[in-house]
Amino acid sequence: MSGPSRVARFGNTELPPEQEAALRRARRLEWVSLAFLTSGVVVVYLVMGNSQAMKVAWIEDLLSLIPPLAFLLATRRAGRRPSVSHPYGHHRVVGSAHLTAAVALLGMGLFLVFDSGSGLLAGEHPPIGTVQLFGQTVWTGWLMIAAMVYTGVFPVILGRRKLPLARDLHDKVLYADADMNKADWMTAAAAIVGVLGIAYGVWWLDAVAALVIAGSILHDGVSQLRGAVRDLLDGEARTFDDADVHPVVDDILEAAHSRAWVDRAGCRVRDQGHVFHTEVFVVPVGPLGAEQCDELAEAIGRLDWKLDDVVVAPVGALPPGVRTRPRAATES
Template structure:
């Protein structure tokens, strides 16, 4: 909030999350802690039955990497609570983007390493073996424990992913979305590892490496996709929806409203995604070359701020002509 010399308060945007988003953030933190607790248990379980299976090794590494998104989210959620300061006038919401990059790059590097490691094992025709253990005088094949561990760890991430996906949409949080997307796909990792272990039991030694390559490819795919989105956001790409599926529709709504004002001839906006929130610059060409009054500009800006809780900063700049080379193209129906 910034005060003028008069008693009027000028609002440049939303400086705090509204109640609905605050509640969603609280729930997201809770479910991320639940995710970390589950990962601690599942990682220990998988490690205990790891054996010589390359597919199990890849599944275990993916479990370890799965700690990164929730930890990144929790750290970013703590940082963004800081209010804007003189040194950080735009606030601290970029912490979400930084966390996104860190987690995505780690996924990419480890996915690439596992693919190479698994491919070398496949090409060198190394035959993995799975032994047994004595259980009250009976020899039990360790592969059954591996498959059981995969089945037990496959279900909870699917549920957690669905819950967090809804919260990611409410919060416009791409780190939370990436985490939820990975959780929803974890059943494929478990299934592939189980098939690889079963292949060893049937004498198909190559099935283990094939399953490991499939799991590693999934990790690498998640890493590349998230790295591309995270880096683009930090480079001030036009604001996208939380899942990076399309340009955010807010720009279209803002432009339609501003063009509909009686004192404007044309208007276009550019939006910078800071994490959970947006910084908006709207350029308007006044009708008939007449400059709008401060009151008209302020009313228009307040109306734009009220359109979406994500508008943290909003400025309207009257110009003689639109600086089209610096603005994204017009959007229709949220597509472009």
């Protein structure tokens, strides 16, 4: 399969022009992110010295490389068509990438909380020396602060540009990356506070700043792990940010209930990555032909580009665990 065809589809789903353009932009942004983050990792490593906050900020910068790499690999693999050995396609690679990034964040967050906390309890007083730069003696703290400004501003811009693309593509790995990018200014600010604390003799500010950064990493890891596990365990399809059940679920039920030949209807919609696998169960009023089921499946498939695999099954009774009414109707 050629490169352009991978970009234009996820499995059997051909991307609409808007999503195809969003995917191209997202891939470009992730390559830019990798280049910038790599430079940031090098810069921070060169100046971090003995500061606990700077060390934790450097580790967070290293972790920030995981989501862009996961996104680029996942979108490439998700473009493969279904086969006999993979009848549902390769969409689950997105969930696997999401889980990988979440576990890395959670594990590193736990380690850094322990490391920073033990440093605070031990009362470590990290020194910050000076260096010779262009014939001048420069306090290393200024270099640390400059490095934090460098690594803290640009990712925020990248994160804000990635967020709408994550929504358009329904890509939770890209959303996790954008969310981390947007929070990078807090990491930079905390590290700067820690460095200034050392400069003014308030040694414990460095360890507290490190704890704040570590807590942010841990929080991201917990929230991302919860969403990744829910999707891999076939939880009901939710929005790209996991804030709520995806509104297309209500649209599917409304479409099914709008048919005169349908007495009762229910659906199961699971998130496979970028696309949804949809099972619609209908209890017909009377005798039912295959043409009616096919027409309803096609109509539901046109509701949203993410409805990749729609199956309409006539049943005598609705199975347990299906959503049977649009939430608006249920709540009214």
